[in-house]
Amino acid sequence: MTQAFPPEIRIPRKILCRKDALLQLPSEAASIGSRGVIVHGASLEKSGIKERTASAMKKSGVECLWICRPSGEPDLNGIASVIREGKAFRANWIAGIGGGSALDLAKAAAGLFNARESPAYYQEGGRLEEKGIPFIAVPTTAGSGSEATLNSVIINPVKKMKLSIRHPAFLASLVILDPVLLKSLPREVIVHSGMDAFVQAYESYISKNASLFTETLALRAIEMIASRLPGAARTKNEDALHEMLFASFLTGIAFSHSRLGVIHGIAHPLGVLYDIPHGLVCSACLIPSIKLNRSVVGEKYGRISRAVGGDFLEKVAALQKELGIVSPFKGKPLIEKEKIIEETLKSGSTAANPGTITREDADFLLREIF
Ligand SMILES: [Fe+2]
Structure with missing residues (x-):
């Protein structure tokens, strides 16, 4: 008979799922830490969501570094670059607002934030010992499910291969599911x-x-x-x-x-x-x-x-x-x-x-x- 449950169930700690749930991001983020990196795609600027969210973050006393990710799917160099910028900014958390690529990039950068080795080491199966920083997932597409998973699908540009990096600590601390974000897609x-x-x-x-x-x-x-x-x-x-x-x-x-x-x-x-x-x-x-x-x-x-x-x-x-x-x-x-x-x-x-x-x-x- 089919098992009732998988050996362990791991789901994100907090899930906000309703219209305009994004309005809660500033207060939720502030409760995690006062400095954060937000990885997003170019469309967030065009839709006006970035401007509105940036001003709400400021009002809540949260300092944000906005990183517009390059087009295409994320690669190992992209993770290293977000980690580098996030460290210089002294980020307490990393959020991804976007489709699966933005979320996978933000998730891997948060999970590997304090890792000793380069991201390639973990993609090849290296064991991650160090704790990362909290990851906040705000999907703006309905598809990848990345907001719910503990892995990031990342391109290795040298090997020209797409492989996952997975770790239980990659799970989002907060997921915001707001259908309003999908309207401009x-x-x-x-x-x-x-x-x-x-x-x-x-x-x-x-x-x-x-x-x-x-x-x-x-x-x-x-x-x-x-x-x-x-x-x-x-x-x-x-x-x-x-x-x-x-x-x-x-x-x-x-x-x-x-x-x-x-x-x-x-x-x-x-x-x-x-x-x-x-x-x-x-x-x-x-x-x-x-x-x-x-x-x-x-x-x-x-x-x-x-x-x-x-x-x-x-x-x-x-x-x-x-x-x-x-x-x-x-x-x-x-x-x-x-x-x-x-x-x-x-x-x-x-x-x-x-x-x-x-x-x-x-x-x-x-x-x-x-
Ligand atoms: Fe898929």
């Missing part, structure tokens, strides 16, 4: 990040390490995302965005305790080699992976199908069509096939796939994806 960001959440919920649900705890969260998230994502993308309705944000958070809790599957195993090398948004890569790998895993997931296929109101594979195809998602790989040449297969086979995500993935399976996926 471009439609395609809502779609891509929403598909990342959908794929993560699916992979967590069927994961080899799933427990009743993670399955319950993941299945509910699958249902919510399938029904809410099209409306959230089309109308940016606040209730739909709120539900997407909540579903994405639930998904983060689920996969943080179950790991993911072969989609994330293959999506990481594909994302790095082709420089395509992560959620779009995951979406392109979803149907091939459903075909591959269908025979090994048993009755779970029927349960997911019931959650989405019809045959899962057909519903996914219809959802992607409704969202206007076109595969970025179809018609493109397949480059570095051996490297992609090697990385897929040794990925920690692939290891959690319900069926063991062989070289032939990875080859099948690539034939389906391209």
